[in-house]
Amino acid sequence: xxxxxxxxxxxxxxxxxxxxxxxxxxxxxxxxxxxxxxxxxxxxxxxxxxxxxxxxxxxxxxxxxxxxxxxxxxxxxxxxxxxxxxxxxxxxxxxxxxxxxxxxxxxxxxxxxxxxxxxxxxxxxxxxxxxxxxxxxxxxxxxxxxxxxxxxxxxxxxxxxxxxxxxxxxxxxxxxxxxxxxxxxxxxxxxxxxxxxxxxxxxxxxxxxxxxxxxxxxxxxxxxxxxxxxxxxxxxxxxxxxxxxxxxxxxxxxxxxxxxxxxxxxxxxxxxxxxxxxxxxxxxxxxxxxxxxxxxxxxxxxxxxxxxxxxxxxxxxxxxxxxxxxxxxxxxxxxxxxxxxxxxxxxxxxxxxxxxxxxxxxxxxxxxxxxxxxxxxxxxxxxxxxxxxxxxxxxxxxxxxx
Amino acid sequence: xxxxxxxxxxxxxxxxxxxxxxxxxxxxxxxxxxxxxxxxxxxxxxxxxxxxxxxxxxxxxxxxxxxxxxxxxxxxxxxxxxxxxxxxxxxxxxxxxxxxxxxxxxxxxxxx
Numbered sequence: 275x276x277x278x279x280x281x282x283x284x285x286x287x288x289x290x291x292x293x294x295x296x297x298x299x300x301x302x303x304x305x306x307x308x309x310x311x312x313x314x315x316x317x318x319x320x321x322x323x324x325x326x327x328x329x330x331x332x333x334x335x336x337x338x339x340x341x342x343x344x345x346x347x348x349x350x351x352x353x354x355x356x357x358x359x360x361x362x363x364x365x366x367x368x369x370x371x372x373x374x375x376x377x378x379x380x381x382x383x384x385x386x387x388x389x390x391x392x393x394x395x396x397x398x399x400x401x402x403x404x405x406x407x408x409x410x411x412x413x414x415x416x417x418x419x420x421x422x423x424x425x426x427x428x429x430x431x432x433x434x435x436x437x438x439x440x441x442x443x444x445x446x447x448x449x450x451x452x453x454x455x456x457x458x459x460x461x462x463x464x465x466x467x468x469x470x471x472x473x474x475x476x477x478x479x480x481x482x483x484x485x486x487x488x489x490x491x492x493x494x495x496x497x498x499x500x501x502x503x504x505x506x507x508x509x510x511x512x513x514x515x516x517x518x519x520x521x522x523x524x525x526x527x528x529x530x531x532x533x534x535x536x537x538x539x540x541x542x543x544x545x546x547x548x549x550x551x552x553x554x555x556x557x558x559x560x561x562x563x564x565x566x567x568x569x570x571x572x573x574x575x576x577x578x579x580x581x582x583x584x585x586x587x588x589x590x591x592x593x594x595x596x597x598x599x600x601x602x603x604x605x606x607x608x609x610x611x612x613x614x615x616x617x618x619x620x621x622x623x624x625x626x627x628x629x630x631x632x633x634x635x636x637x638x639x640x641x642x643x644x645x646x647x648x649x650x651x652x653x654x655x656x657x658x659x660x661x662x663x664x665x666x667x668x669x670x671x672x673x674x675x676x
Numbered sequence: 677x678x679x680x681x682x683x684x685x686x687x688x689x690x691x692x693x694x695x696x697x698x699x700x701x702x703x704x705x706x707x708x709x710x711x712x713x714x715x716x717x718x719x720x721x722x723x724x725x726x727x728x729x730x731x732x733x734x735x736x737x738x739x740x741x742x743x744x745x746x747x748x749x750x751x752x753x754x755x756x757x758x759x760x761x762x763x764x765x766x767x768x769x770x771x772x773x774x775x776x777x778x779x780x781x782x783x784x785x786x787x788x
Contacts, residue, residue, distance in 0.1 A: 333728035414704035423752040
């Protein structure tokens with residue numbers, strides 16, 4: 275039988291986000307896969323260099339619509355490291371609380387999408403209905419459903435008052451009950467078992483070799499979570515990493531559902547701790563923060579999809595280089611391995627079970643339309659791109675020149 | 677099978693969605709909607725324009741005008757935070773139905 279190359283994406287009814295996967299198939303069976311990224315480039319890394327540190331906070335939030343708060347936390351944490359300051363305890367707890375809320379809504383979105391790809395639309399609707407409870411809590415705490423704009427350099431912008439506690443406690447109780455139910459559905463439902471058990475299997479050995487991050491790694495039995503280092507308030511909240519055994523699509527969903535339950539536990543504990551901690555929520559640094567020129571730092575946090583990494587180099591009032599390594603960028607190559615041997619109908623489920631996020635992953639590719647040749651822009655070329663910001667628009671039509 | 681009892685129950689209950697626009701959503705206090713300007717208190721210090729992350733606000737001190745491009749605004753509330761007047765002359769209202777087909781209509785200029 276001949277080998278065929280079947281293109282999957284970037285526009286495909288079964289793939290929500292823009293990635294192109296070249297599947298080498300023999301009949302229905304996948305023999306190999308090749309990933310092509312570069313359909314969703316926004317030029318945010320370069321745009322950081324055009325604006326002062328304080329305005330970069332809002333830009334970093336726009337890297338991703340689902341995990342924006344992690345980006346601002348990581349960015350602010352990096353600047354605070356360079357300034358050599360520590361944020362107040364109350365600010366740490368509020369940052370952590372909002373992080374965990376965001377993790378819950380992100381994981382529930384991922385669980386819903388897996389259910390949808392499996393063909394269990396009922397479950398998809400139920401999970402998304404319950405996700406609204408998290409979105410409501412986020413809205414009442416921060417003012418927006420997404421893009422909370424909660425962080426500033428040196429703390430947070432809004433305090434969490436007692437008036438929210440009653441509603442939050444009620445919502446958290448409902449969510450806990452619902453998530454336990456979904457956990458049993460993902461474990462025991464016959465359709466779920468057929469479509470996700472032993473599908474997209476990533477063994478412990480392979481996981482060590484390919485080194486993905488986040489729940490995709492932990493589902494293969496490797497205990498690696500940045501929260502275990504105890505940054506922000508995770509040490510006080512006695513965080514325990516959730517790991518799985520199977521390493522298949524089902525296990526990845528189970529790990530996500532269990533992480534949501536762990537988040538609920540931490541949010542509850544955090545709310546009680548917040549009643550005891552008094553004090554400022556911010557260091558009230560001036561809005562024109564200046565960092566000593568030439569300083570560089572590395573900052574990392576655990577985003578819903580895994581380790582998020584920022585490298586920053588200071589040029590005084592502005593950064594000279596910001597490099598973002600997002601979790602999906604570190605995870606998505608696993609797909610080339612775990613797709614092998616499965617049929618084409620399994621591809622959407624496997625992709626969704628990895629919970630990829632492309633808006634933060636894509637890097638720029640230039641395609642010459644005359645010669646049809648592709649070219650990846652190197653770091654050196656980006657650094658020497660004259661007036662680089664002018665052609666790079668980002669969401670909401672932001673102005674690149676400050 | 678786990679989902680069947682709930683699915684049957686849902687057949688006889690009301691939809692989870694709200695009947696918008698007939699039924700209005702209840703917005704929480706502190707909701708960040710469209711930025712509005714109060715001419716009575718503004719002292720034209722330019723702080724909102726300087727601190728706006730997307731440069732959506734333009735203040736002209738000579739002509740005493742305050743303009744905003746709602747298409748550029750990201751509803752972060754920074755302008756409200758930095759406003760030095762009491763009561764604040766720049767504030768997030770709870771208006772959220774801001775979509776429209778005409779891009780030029782997003783630009784508003786107010787005069788004192």
